[in-house]
Amino acid sequence: MIQPAELQRLPLFEPLSVAQLEYVRSTARERSCMAGEPLFTQGDAARHFFLVRRGGIKLFLLSREGDEKVVEVIQTGQLFAEAVMFMEQRRYPVNATALADTELVIFDHDTFLSLLAETPGLALKMLGSLSRRVHGLLSHIDELTLHNATYRLVAYLLSQPQDDTGEVRLDLPKQVIASRLSMKPETLSRILARLRTQALVEVSGETLLLKDKNGLRRLLGQEI
Numbered sequence: 563m564i565q566p567a568e569l570q571r572l573p574l575f576e577p578l579s580v581a582q583l584e585y586v587r588s589t590a591r592e593r594s595c596m597a598g599e600p601l602f603t604q605g606d607a608a609r610h611f612f613l614v615r616r617g618g619i620k621l622f623l624l625s626r627e628g629d630e631k632v633v634e635v636i637q638t639g640q641l642f643a644e645a646v647m648f649m650e651q652r653r654y655p656v657n658a659t660a661l662a663d664t665e666l667v668i669f670d671h672d673t674f675l676s677l678l679a680e681t682p683g684l685a686l687k688m689l690g691s692l693s694r695r696v697h698g699l700l701s702h703i704d705e706l707t708l709h710n711a712t713y714r715l716v717a718y719l720l721s722q723p724q725d726d727t728g729e730v731r732l733d734l735p736k737q738v739i740a741s742r743l744s745m746k747p748e749t750l751s752r753i754l755a756r757l758r759t760q761a762l763v764e765v766s767g768e769t770l771l772l773k774d775k776n777g778l779r780r781l782l783g784q785e786i
Contacts, residue, residue, distance in 0.1 A: 564590060564615070564667050572613070574641060577683035589673045595619075595660035602643075608652040610668045611644040612636075617664025620738060621656045632741035635661065635734060647671035661738065714743045715753050716781050719763070719772065728772035 566583035569575045575583065592615075595601060601612075601619060612619070619636040633656055636642045646652055652671065678685050718739070722730045732739065740750040754770075757763045762778050764771040772778060 563587070563592065564613075572639075572641065574644070574684075574687050577681055577687055578677065579681075582677055582681065586669065586673065586677070589670055591668050593666045593668055595664045595666065597660055597662045597664075599660045601658040601660065601666075602654045604654060604657050606654050608643065608646040608649075608654045609671055611641060611647065611671065611674070612669070613641050613667040614638055615665040615667060618661040618734070619664060619666075620659050620661050622659070622741070623656055630741055631744070632738055635738065635742065644674075647675060661734065711743070711745045711749055712753050712756075713782060714745070715750060716757075716778050718743060719770065720775065720778060720782075724772060728775060730770045730772060732768045732770055 564587060566580065566587050569583050569586060570578070575586065578586065595617070602608075604623065614636050616638055618638070619642065620632055621634045621636065621642065622630050622632045624630055634642075643654065643658075646654060649655075719730060722732075724730045734742075736750055737747045740747045743750070754763065754765055757778075758765055760777070762772075762774045762781075764773055
């Protein structure tokens with residue numbers, strides 16, 4: 563079971579007292595999901611928010627034709643669905659499915675709302691968390707609407723954690739990355755092939771080497 567000290571490392575729970583942290587811990591529960599297992603569906607009644615302790619969760623929408631649009635990928639150490647507790651009708655606005663075998667901690671919305679009434683600092687932390695989430699989504703919308711597919715993929719690759727040699731591990735399936743960047747998987751493959759031909763990247767399975775980061779930045783119009 564998750565420990566109070568682990569909860570306190572999360573910015574959202576930082577203002578809580580020891581007694582409040584223990585209360586949150588005692589009312590939380592854990593769940594394991596297998597890769598591909600649905601967690602909730604768009605429109606389901608929302609009573610909980612979640613912490614990913616291990617693995618990853620894909621938040622996505624489906625078009626009428628059944629096409630999938632990945633809205634966000636939630637990874638280890640991240641919370642999600644906490645904003646839903648403030649919606650007039652508490653229903654999940656997206657679908658959620660495990661990307662890999664995943665361990666979750668599940669928190670109750672009503673329990674958390676009772677703590678908000680007791681702890682003004684917690685409300686401020688929640689506002690800060692939601693503001694960062696909105697800012698991130700607005701930045702993502704800006705990239706999708708103002709830039710072409712090559713720009714979006716190059717910006718994504720440069721934003722990923724990399725070692726001193728420029729090696730990037732693509733932990734997400736390529737079809738998920740493509741959906742997150744609003745392109746078809748075959749478009750992503752074509753762009754990667756072109757970048758490889760231009761000696762900007764080198765692809766080996768799920769590992770990608772950024773051979774010429776300055777060259778990649780030039781594609782974004784950035785100053786070196």
